Amino acid sequence: MKDYTAPLADMRFILREIAPLSEVNELPGCGDVTPEVADAILIEAGKFATGVLSPLNQVGDREGARWKDGEVTTAPGWRDAYAGYTEAGWNALSCDVTHGGQGAPRLVSALVEEIWNGANVSFTLCPMLTHGAIEALELTGSEAQKSTYLPKLISGEWAGTMLLTEPQAGSDLAAVRTRAVPRGDGAYLLEGQKIFITYGEHDLTSNIVHLVLGRTPDAPPGVKGISLFVVPKFLVNPDGSLGERNDVRCVSLEHKLGIHASPTAVLALGDRGGCVGWLVGQENRGIEYMFVMMNAARYAVGLQGIGLSELAYQQALWYARERVQGSELGSKSREGVAIIRHPDVRRMLLLMKSQTEAMRAVASVTAAAIDTARCHPDADRRAASQAFVDLMIPIVKGCSTENSVDVASLGIQVFGGMGYAEETGAAQIFRDARITPIYEGTTGIQAADLMGRKVARDGGATIRRVIADMRTVQAELEAAGSPETSAIAGRLRDGIAALDAAVDFVLSTYARDIRRASVGAVPFLMLFGIVAGGWQMARSALVAHRHVAAGRGDGFLRAKLATARFYADHVLTRAGGLSQQVVGGAEGALAIEDENF
C-alpha cells in the first residue's frame, strides 16, 4: 500500500471558500485557530498521518489485536504511535479548554480527524471512542466526575468507550438488560454482558473509562428506564492514582471482516460480583445522554467514510498512473499506456474523487454549523444551526459510509486482479469500510432518524430551508453562463426537484402510513445525500468558475470544475430514480407475505 497523504489542497479550498474558517473565527471563543494556524495544524497532521499512522495500517490488519487471558495486545507499533499521538497533543485538539483541551473549532478538528481516518481507521477508533466518553461526561457528569476523568481522557492518558450493545439489544436499546444495583454508598454494582465494544480492552492506556447503559432495580421498562454509568477499568483513588482492578473483563474479541487492529470486545460486567460504577447525570435519562454522544459519534463515523474514500482514491490513482495495460483508445498507436488513459478507468476514478470531495464539503459545512450552534451569541442562530446539524448528521454518517463501500469497491476494480490480492491493500480498505454503514446506527437507523425526527417532526421546515439555499446556488450557477456551469445547474435543478417531490411525499405520508413511508427511508437518505453533495459541488464549481473566468485558474480549480461536472452527470442523475423509489416504491414490499419471501 502506498502511504496516505493528506488532501491539503482540497481542505484549504474548503476552509477558504466552502465553509470559511474566517466566519467561524468571528464566533466568540473560536478566534484562536485562524486560517494560518489551521494550515499549520493540517500540515503537521498530514506529516504524522503519513509518517506514523499510515505505515501501521497494513501491519495492523495483518497482525490484528490479540486476546490472551482477558488482556488485549495491540499490533506491533501501536503503543508507540499512540504515545506519539497523545504527546503531540492531538487527542486534546477539539476538546474544551476548561479541562485541558485546545478548543479547536469542529470545522478544523473534523478535517484533522478525516486525515487520521484516511491514514489508519483502526487506530483512530480509539480516540474517537474516547471523545464520545468525554462528551458524555462534559454534558452531564458531576463536577467530581469531570475533574476525575476529563483531564486524563482529554490528554489521552486514559481511553474511553461506550458500552451499549448486548446480544439481544442492538439497534433496539430498549432491550438493554444490564443491571445496576445501588450499593448504598452512592456507587452501583453492575451485572451484564456487553458485546461489540470498540477498544473495550487494550494496552494503549493505563486506564479505560467505560460509559455503560444499564437499568436500576425499579426502572420502568423500555428506553425510559435506562441510566448511564461510568465504570473505570481501574478504580481511581481520591488523589487521582489508580486503585483496584474493577470487575469488567474482556471475555473475547470478535473475528471480523476488517478493522482487525481495532479490538472489538465482549465485556463481562460483574462476573465476580464486583463491577463498581457510578451514575452519570440523572437516573433513567441514559438514552437521552447517549444520543448526544451518539450524534457526535455518528458524525465521526461519517469522517471515517470520507477518510477511507480518500485513501481508496489515492491508492487507485497511484495504480492507474503506474500500471501500463492496453493502448490509447481511438489512437492508431499500439503503444502501451497507463490505465488512467482508459475512459472507464477515468470514470471510476472520478466517481471516487467526486463523491469523496462532495461528502467532505457536506461534512465541513455541517462542522461549521456545529461551531455556530455551540458558539453563536444569538439564540435563534444557534437553534437554526443546531436544526441544520441535526438534519445533516444522518447524511454525513449514512451517505459517507455507504459511499465508502462503493468507493473502496471501485478501488479494487481499478486494481483489477491485483486488487483482489491482499498485498496491494485495496482489499483491506474494502473490508475496513464495510463496518461503517453498520456501527453507531445502521444506514436504516440513520434513515429512520432522518425521515421521522429530522423531516416529518418539524413539518419539513428545516429541509425546506436547505432546499431554498440549494435553489439560490442553482440560480447563481445558471447565471454564470458557461457551458459547464449551465450543465451543472441543469442537473442540480433536476436533483432538487426530485428531492422536493420526495419531501412532499414524506410529509404527506409519514404520519398517516409510517410503514409505506419507511420502505423509502434509505432511498430518501441517499437522495438527500446526493443532492446535498451536488449542492456543495455546485458551490465549488461556482468558485472555481469565477477564478478561472478571471484568469486565476490553476490545475486544482480546473479539476474541481471537471469533477463537479462529472458528479452532476454521474451522481446527481441518480436522484430521479431514488425519488421514484421513495414516492412509489412501497407496494411490493408491503404486499409480499412474510412466509413467501
Add this chain to the structure above:
Amino acid sequence: MKDYTAPLADMRFILREIAPLSEVNELPGCGDVTPEVADAILIEAGKFATGVLSPLNQVGDREGARWKDGEVTTAPGWRDAYAGYTEAGWNALSCDVTHGGQGAPRLVSALVEEIWNGANVSFTLCPMLTHGAIEALELTGSEAQKSTYLPKLISGEWAGTMLLTEPQAGSDLAAVRTRAVPRGDGAYLLEGQKIFITYGEHDLTSNIVHLVLGRTPDAPPGVKGISLFVVPKFLVNPDGSLGERNDVRCVSLEHKLGIHASPTAVLALGDRGGCVGWLVGQENRGIEYMFVMMNAARYAVGLQGIGLSELAYQQALWYARERVQGSELGSKSREGVAIIRHPDVRRMLLLMKSQTEAMRAVASVTAAAIDTARCHPDADRRAASQAFVDLMIPIVKGCSTENSVDVASLGIQVFGGMGYAEETGAAQIFRDARITPIYEGTTGIQAADLMGRKVARDGGATIRRVIADMRTVQAELEAAGSPETSAIAGRLRDGIAALDAAVDFVLSTYARDIRRASVGAVPFLMLFGIVAGGWQMARSALVAHRHVAAGRGDGFLRAKLATARFYADHVLTRAGGLSQQVVGGAEGALAIEDENF
C-alpha cells in the same frame, strides 16, 4: 452459516414458463432431458449441494488451499467431495456425448451450475475451468488430442485450466510473452510465467491439463501472434497412463480477499528447460480459440454471481426471520418482532431477491438460446440465436457479478453487526463475490465488448430486435389491466425508452468518438442489464398474473408478482439516470487533465 438450499420453485417456474424446456426438447438431440428428468436432476443436485458442498464452504474459507514445496493441498473434505461429485457423473452433465458426456441442454446444466455456485463457489471453480479446457479441445483439438484428454476431463478424473494472464498481460492479452519453441518432433518447449491461474495446482485429480497462450519464435507481434498449447502436468503415455512430470510448477499461491479454498497459482513454465506442450489448432489463432472458451467461461462466471446472490439472500432471509429486534412500526404494541417485519429490512431482502430472480431469468433465456444456436436445424435461427447469446453474455457476466457484490453487501447489512463478524458467513459471501466482476474480463472489459462488438458493430440490429421483444411484453402487460401489471408496464416503458436513447447515442457516437462513448460503457451495460432483468420480470409477472386472475394463484405466484413490482419500482427506476450517464456523462472525464486528478 445456514446450509444453502437449491431454489427449486423458481427454477421450475423458469423451465416451465420463462425459458420453456419443452421448446428446447424439440431441438434435434435435445430431447432426452425432459422436464421430468430435469426436475429429478435439479432435486439430486440440490441434495448434493446441501449435503456435501455447502457444509465445506466455511471450512474451505477458513482453512484455504495450502502450498508447500510446489504442491497444493486443498482444504479438509475437498478431495472426498470432488470424488463424490465426479462419481455421481455431475462433471459430465453438460458435455457432448461423443466423449462420454451426458449432453444435457445448457438450459438445465446452467441451473445445476448455479446450484453448485450457491453451495460453494470455490469448489465449483475447478469443474468450471475444466469445462473451459474441454470446450477448447472440442473446438479445435486434433482427434488424437481429443481422445487423449477429453474422456478424462469430461469424467473429471483430470482437471483443466486456462493459462492466460502474465504479470504484464492482464486485460491486454496482446502483451503475452510466454515463448513456445518447436522441438522438432511436433512438440514445443514452453518458457514463461503465468499468474492468477485458478486451480493451477491442486490435489483433487491425478492430472491437470493446462491450456496455455504463448508465442512461437516467428509469430507476429500483438494478438495475432498468439497460439494455444496443451500442457499436461503429467505427460500422457500412448496407452493413456501417466508418464513423466512436466516442467510446469506452482511457485506460489495468491493470498486473496476471498475464494480461499480455490488455489490461485503462479505457474512457472520451463524453469528447468523441459516444459513440453503441443499446439492446439492452428498457429497464431490462439486468441480466437480462447475467446470461444472465454465466452463460455464468462457465462459461467455470471452463474457464480447468481449463485452467490441466492446464497446471500437465503442467509439474510433466515436471519431476518430469526432475529427479534424492535417492535412493529405503526403498531401500538411494544412487543419484539422479527426484523423481517421492518420496512427497510423488507426493502433490502426484496432488492436481493428481485435482482437474483431477474438475473436467473436472463441467464436462463440466454442458456436456451445457446441450445438453439447449437442445435436448431435452421441456419438463420442458429445465427439469430447466436447473435442474441453474444449480446447477452456481457450482461449475464457483468450485471450478475456486479449485482452479487451489492447483494452480498446488503446481506451483511441485514445481519447488522453480526454480519461483520466472520462467524455468520455473510462476510465470506461478500469477500467471495468481489472477484466475480474482475476475472474472465472485468466489468469494464465486458462493457467495451458489449458497446463495441455487440452493439456498434452490427449497427444495433440485434439489440433493436431485443428492444422490440421488450415492447411486446410491455404492451401485453399493459393490456392485462390489473394495478400491478399496469404499474410494472409503466416502469418497463420508461426503462425501455431510457435504453433506446442510450442505444441511439452509442450508434451515433461510437465510430465517431470512441472515447466519448466509452466513458458510458459500464453505465450502458448496467442499463441494458437492468432493463433486460425488468423484461424477464415483466414476463414472469404476466404469467403470475394470469394464474392468479384465473384463481390458480399460490404463495409463490403472489410473491413473484410482488417481487416483479418491487423490481420495477426499485431497480428499473435506475434506468433513467444510467441513460443520462451514457448520453451526457463524458464531459468531465475527458476534460480533467491526467496530472490534476
